[in-house]
Amino acid sequence: MTADNPVRWEADGDVLVITIDNPPVNALRLGVRVGIIAAIDALEADSSLVGAVMTGEGRAFIAGADITEFGKPPQDPNLNDAVYKIEGASKPVVAAINGVALGGGLEVALGCHARVAHPKARVGVPEVHLGLLPGAGGTQRLPRVAGVEAALDMTITGKHVPAPKAHAIGVVDAVADDCVDVAKDKARALAAAGTWPVIAQMPNPSVPEGFFDAARAQIEKKARGQMSPILCLEAVKAAVELPFAEGMDRERELFVQGLTSDQSRGLIHAFFGEREVSKIPGLDPEAKPREVKTAAIIGAGTMGGGIAMCFANAGIPVTVLEQTQEALDKGLGVCRKNYENTAKKGRLTMEQVEERMALFTGTTDINDLADVDIVIEAVFENMDVKKDIFTKLDAVCKEGCVLATNTSTLDINQIANVTKRPQEVIGMHFFSPANVMRLLENVRGDATADDVILTAMNMGKRLGKVSVLVGVCDGFVGNRILHEYIRWASILLEDGCLPEQIDKVWTDFGMPMGPFAMSDLAGLDVGYRIRKEQEATRSSNVRYVHIADKVVEMGRLGQKTGGGFFDYIDGSRVPVPNAEVTALVLSESERKGIERQEFSDEEILNALTDLMTNEGAKVLEEGIAMRPVDVDITYIFGYGYPAYRGGPMHRADAVGLAECLARIKARYEETGDHSWKPAALLEQLVAEGKTFAEWSSARAA
Numbered sequence: 001m002t003a004d005n006p007v008r009w010e011a012d013g014d015v016l017v018i019t020i021d022n023p024p025v026n027a028l029r030l031g032v033r034v035g036i037i038a039a040i041d042a043l044e045a046d047s048s049l050v051g052a053v054m055t056g057e058g059r060a061f062i063a064g065a066d067i068t069e070f071g072k073p074p075q076d077p078n079l080n081d082a083v084y085k086i087e088g089a090s091k092p093v094v095a096a097i098n099g100v101a102l103g104g105g106l107e108v109a110l111g112c113h114a115r116v117a118h119p120k121a122r123v124g125v126p127e128v129h130l131g132l133l134p135g136a137g138g139t140q141r142l143p144r145v146a147g148v149e150a151a152l153d154m155t156i157t158g159k160h161v162p163a164p165k166a167h168a169i170g171v172v173d174a175v176a177d178d179c180v181d182v183a184k185d186k187a188r189a190l191a192a193a194g195t196w197p198v199i200a201q202m203p204n205p206s207v208p209e210g211f212f213d214a215a216r217a218q219i220e221k222k223a224r225g226q227m228s229p230i231l232c233l234e235a236v237k238a239a240v241e242l243p244f245a246e247g248m249d250r251e252r253e254l255f256v257q258g259l260t261s262d263q264s265r266g267l268i269h270a271f272f273g274e275r276e277v278s279k280i281p282g283l284d285p286e287a288k289p290r291e292v293k294t295a296a297i298i299g300a301g302t303m304g305g306g307i308a309m310c311f312a313n314a315g316i317p318v319t320v321l322e323q324t325q326e327a328l329d330k331g332l333g334v335c336r337k338n339y340e341n342t343a344k345k346g347r348l349t350m351e352q353v354e355e356r357m358a359l360f361t362g363t364t365d366i367n368d369l370a371d372v373d374i375v376i377e378a379v380f381e382n383m384d385v386k387k388d389i390f391t392k393l394d395a396v397c398k399e400g401c402v403l404a405t406n407t408s409t410l411d412i413n414q415i416a417n418v419t420k421r422p423q424e425v426i427g428m429h430f431f432s433p434a435n436v437m438r439l440l441e442n443v444r445g446d447a448t449a450d451d452v453i454l455t456a457m458n459m460g461k462r463l464g465k466v467s468v469l470v471g472v473c474d475g476f477v478g479n480r481i482l483h484e485y486i487r488w489a490s491i492l493l494e495d496g497c498l499p500e501q502i503d504k505v506w507t508d509f510g511m512p513m514g515p516f517a518m519s520d521l522a523g524l525d526v527g528y529r530i531r532k533e534q535e536a537t538r539s540s541n542v543r544y545v546h547i548a549d550k551v552v553e554m555g556r557l558g559q560k561t562g563g564g565f566f567d568y569i570d571g572s573r574v575p576v577p578n579a580e581v582t583a584l585v586l587s588e589s590e591r592k593g594i595e596r597q598e599f600s601d602e603e604i605l606n607a608l609t610d611l612m613t614n615e616g617a618k619v620l621e622e623g624i625a626m627r628p629v630d631v632d633i634t635y636i637f638g639y640g641y642p643a644y645r646g647g648p649m650h651r652a653d654a655v656g657l658a659e660c661l662a663r664i665k666a667r668y669e670e671t672g673d674h675s676w677k678p679a680a681l682l683e684q685l686v687a688e689g690k691t692f693a694e695w696s697s698a699r700a701a
């Protein structure tokens with residue numbers, strides 16, 4: 001093997017063993033494709049060989065395409081050439097799937113004449129997550145071996161199927177620990193029989209009448225505007241309706257549609273972004289994350305309980321501190337109930353529930369936190385309470401313990417400064433429900449040490465989160481931007497919209513819920529209390545909408561009381577417009593002497609997304625977010641922003657910053673509202689004709 005020939009082959013008696021050896025995961029870069037073709041030529045050329053086995057070196061069979069080739073001009077031979085070469089060989093070729101066979105990797109295996117998998121191997125076609133579909137015959141061959149239903153499910157979900165299941169649905173022919181030896185025997189047996197299955201020659205699979213219409217309706221409901229699952233469906237449909245060669249043409253056509261789409265660019269940006277946010281420029285290269293073997297959580301409320309579950313899920317013993325035994329029992333009871341509900345759904349065994357609960361230790365004595373490696377405080381959002389706790393932690397906790405707060409709004413520097421070790425203090429802002437939401441917004445204070453930052457980032461990874469590092473400001477990155485567009489959504493109510501119209505625009509855009517349904521879910525009383533506290537100091541120059549306050553005063557606190565901006569009938573989570581809220585909105589416009597106007601969906605969408613762009617730019621120019629991609633990933637993982645749009649900053653680049661800025665300026669002139677004051681960074685980029693992405697790469701260089 002040479003660097004340019006990452007495929008080697010060697011005869012074992014009468015069978016050629018072809019090994020893909022392209023660390024780390026045997027991705028299908030050009031050299032691999034060339035190597036596969038050369039290996040089949042070698043098989044054909046040697047008359048002493050009766051067949052071949054194809055396997056992967058290391059832990060993967062072939063993990064898929066080489067992502068570093070994305071966005072570059074394609075180079076021949078393409079993957080289809082390699083797959084056809086295998087399939088058309090005059091001797092049988094058997095895949096020995098020793099590890100993951102994903103995307104192009106599974107397509108290579110499907111070009112082989114039989115497949116033997118290691119019991120721990122997994123197969124799948126995850127292209128849908130990048131806005132694509134399997135483009136080397138996967139959509140035509142998979143339904144021919146697995147049946148349409150299973151193939152469609154694999155293609156539109158992109159899920160990894162473990163070997164035993166893959167065997168049950170017909171994707172692999174056998175499962176064996178010694179898969180390479182079994183594959184050799186299989187190759188010999190096929191050669192001896194003189195005939196072997198060629199998937200391309202198998203008959204079209206069939207489906208019951210109406211199958212694709214029903215599947216399409218289901219996909220559209222779930223995909224929230226994402227195109228690639230529909231492209232996958234169309235391709236699989238072609239496997240049913242068209243002869244193989246025509247099906248392949250159709251697959252290619254659909255693949256190109258995906259590849260050239262904005263959605264695919266957005267998803268690929270999100271894919272790389274998820275990895276990029278873990279890299280923190282400017283830290284001491286010698287700094288290392290601290291070892292964390294034990295943790296403590298203070299407060300067993302909504303957030304504390306969820307955070308404690310994250311630690312238990314990661315196998316880390318966690319001490320939970322509450323004020324009273326009663327609050328402790330209640331909090332831990334909720335954790336247990338959550339686990340039991342998961343078990344009822346079959347996603348945990350009762351034994352696992354007990355294992356996880358055994359990792360919890362409850363206490364009401366702060367001295368029990370003396371030896372833990374990390375503490376995360378999740379008590380009421382009140383500065384005095386937090387300061388009191390951090391003073392006590394400073395006295396109790398061992399040297400080197402990371403002291404984290406889950407505050408969503410308070411100044412971490414103030415909290416850090418009550419301790420004698422502000423360098424150990426950091427914000428670790430989890431999102432609700434903490435055991436479900438993927439985002440962890442780590443907030444560095446002025447004094448936070450580099451190794452504390454790395455510990456928090458590493459902790460996020462161990463807990464299965466996507467961690468983004470941000471700086472201190474009101475609301476940090478996520479909620480600061482959220483606050484801007486939620487506020488404007490309420491202004492739009494007064495000016496002429498209804499909650500259901502705005503929410504529909506937002507969900508049509510691909511968000512999981514609109515601003516008003518989201519407020520109902522979070523509980524309207526939380527914001528109400530904060531706004532009442534701010535009342536005395538609120539500037540009269542800032543436009544203030546009273547609708548949300550009045551909804552609360554009607555006794556409508558959101559989902560938990562069966563209604564807020566919307567009704568939630570019989571405990572359902574589906575928002576239904578409420579006539580009293582409509583009347584309230586209309587009367588508030590009237591009370592303020594506002595003549596209600598019609599807003600088109602486009603106007604609403606532009607207003608909300610432009611505010612995200614503008615505030616995102618402000619967050620960047622202030623250095624609160626390090627890079628545009630940090631804002632994008634915060635929104636995708638913390639707020640369900642559609643990954644296929646790449647995140648708010650990526651989308652702004654795609655829409656065009658000049659266009660956004662022109663609208664922002666017009667709004668600022670019209671309203672004079674501080675939210676519309678154009679961000680200096682945005683003005684600078686438009687003046688220079690640059691995108692956020694270009695600005696970011698220039699700074700990284």
Ligand code: NAD
Pocket residue numbers: 298299300301302303304321322323327331377378379380381382385389406407408409429430431432522
């Ligand atoms: P919560 O009211 O549900 O829980 C707070 C818990 O802290 C209560 O059980 C209370 O008994 C306990 N507590 C109070 N003082 C204590 C003390 N001195 N020692 C031990 N326990 C004490 O509140 P929550 O919604 O879980 O919020 C907790 C923190 O998380 C707040 O800082 C909040 O801003 C932040 N946060 C909340 C959300 C959210 O959506 N709820 C999201 C992100 C962050």
